[in-house]
Amino acid sequence: MFSEKCGSKSEVPRRRGLVLTSRCRTLDHRVWSVLADTVDQQRAEVLLASRIAIGEGRLIWQDVRDLILPPTYQDQEGHYASDLALVVLAAPANLSVAVQPVCIDWELRHMDRQLAPGSIGQAAGWGMNEYDDFADTLHVVDMPVIDDRRCIEEQERDFRKYVRYTTFCAGYRNGSGVCNGDSGGGLVFQTDEGAWYLQGVVSISPRRRGTSLCDPHFYTIFTKVGIHLRWLYNVMNTI
Incomplete structure (x- = not known):
C-alpha cells in the first residue's frame, strides 16, 4: 500500500x-x-x-x-x-x-495539519470485530481527529483524565473503530504527494459497562508520536 x-x-x-x-x-x-x-x-x-x-x-x-x-x-x-x-x-x-x-514526521512539517480536527487518518489491525472475535484478516478503518474539548465533553467522566497534551482523540462514535487487540497500532495520514506519516499510536478507549471489551461508540485516545x-x-x- x-x-x-x-x-x-x-x-x-x-x-x-x-x-x-x-x-x-x-x-x-x-x-x-x-x-x-x-x-x-x-x-x-x-x-x-x-x-x-x-x-x-x-x-x-x-x-x-x-x-x-x-x-x-x-x-x-x-x-x-x-x-x-x-x-x-x-x-x-x-x-x-x-x-x-511508514514515514516519521521528523521535522513536524505535517503534524499540525494532519492532527487538525476533522483530518482523516487510517488505523489497521487484527483486533476484535463487530462479533467480538479477533479478525482473521487485516482490517482498516478511517478515523477523524476530534477536537480535545469535544472529546472531553463527550467521553465518560472517569475517562476524561486520559485526554492531555501528549494525546489526541479520533473516531466516529458510530460503532466503527479500533478495539481490543488493536492497542499499539498506528494512525497514519496521507499527504497530497502520496506519502503516509505515522502521527498516532492507539492507546486506550472506554470499555462497555460490565465488560473488558471496547465500546466503539466512544472516541479512542492516541499517543502523539511527534511529542x-x-x-x-x-x-x-x-x-
Missing part, C-alpha cells in the same frame, strides 16, 4: 526498529509473550521473549529482540503517559507489496 517514499532519506525508517507495532503499515498490533512482561520503571526496560506478526492476508512471524519504553512512560496509575514503545526486531523485516515502512521524536531519534541511533 505504501509505495511512495518519504520526503528525505532521514525519514525512511530502518527495517529493524518498529515504533510499537506500527512502523509497518500491515504489522500486527499484538505481541505474543513467551515470558511474563516485566517492566522496570527505574530503567524503563521491558524484559520479554516474544514474536510479532506482519503481513497482509497471511502472517509472517518476526522474532523480537527488545522492546524499549520511553523514560516518561507510566502505566494506569499515571494515566498511560507516553504510551508507546520501540520494538527492535531480531532481524530486518523483508519488505514487500504488503509490508512497507516523542527526540527520544525516538536518540534510541534509533543506538540500535
Whole structure:
C-alpha cells in the first residue's frame, strides 16, 4: 500500500526498529509473550521473549529482540503517559507489496495539519470485530481527529483524565473503530504527494459497562508520536 517514499532519506525508517507495532503499515498490533512482561520503571526496560506478526492476508512471524519504553512512560496509575514503545526486531523485516515502512514526521512539517480536527487518518489491525472475535484478516478503518474539548465533553467522566497534551482523540462514535487487540497500532495520514506519516499510536478507549471489551461508540485516545521524536531519534541511533 505504501509505495511512495518519504520526503528525505532521514525519514525512511530502518527495517529493524518498529515504533510499537506500527512502523509497518500491515504489522500486527499484538505481541505474543513467551515470558511474563516485566517492566522496570527505574530503567524503563521491558524484559520479554516474544514474536510479532506482519503481513497482509497471511502472517509472517518476526522474532523480537527488545522492546524499549520511553523514560516518561507510566502505566494506569499515571494515566498511560507516553504510551508507546520501540520494538527492535531480531532481524530486518523483508519488505514487500504488503509490508512497507511508514514515514516519521521528523521535522513536524505535517503534524499540525494532519492532527487538525476533522483530518482523516487510517488505523489497521487484527483486533476484535463487530462479533467480538479477533479478525482473521487485516482490517482498516478511517478515523477523524476530534477536537480535545469535544472529546472531553463527550467521553465518560472517569475517562476524561486520559485526554492531555501528549494525546489526541479520533473516531466516529458510530460503532466503527479500533478495539481490543488493536492497542499499539498506528494512525497514519496521507499527504497530497502520496506519502503516509505515522502521527498516532492507539492507546486506550472506554470499555462497555460490565465488560473488558471496547465500546466503539466512544472516541479512542492516541499517543502523539511527534511529542516523542527526540527520544525516538536518540534510541534509533543506538540500535
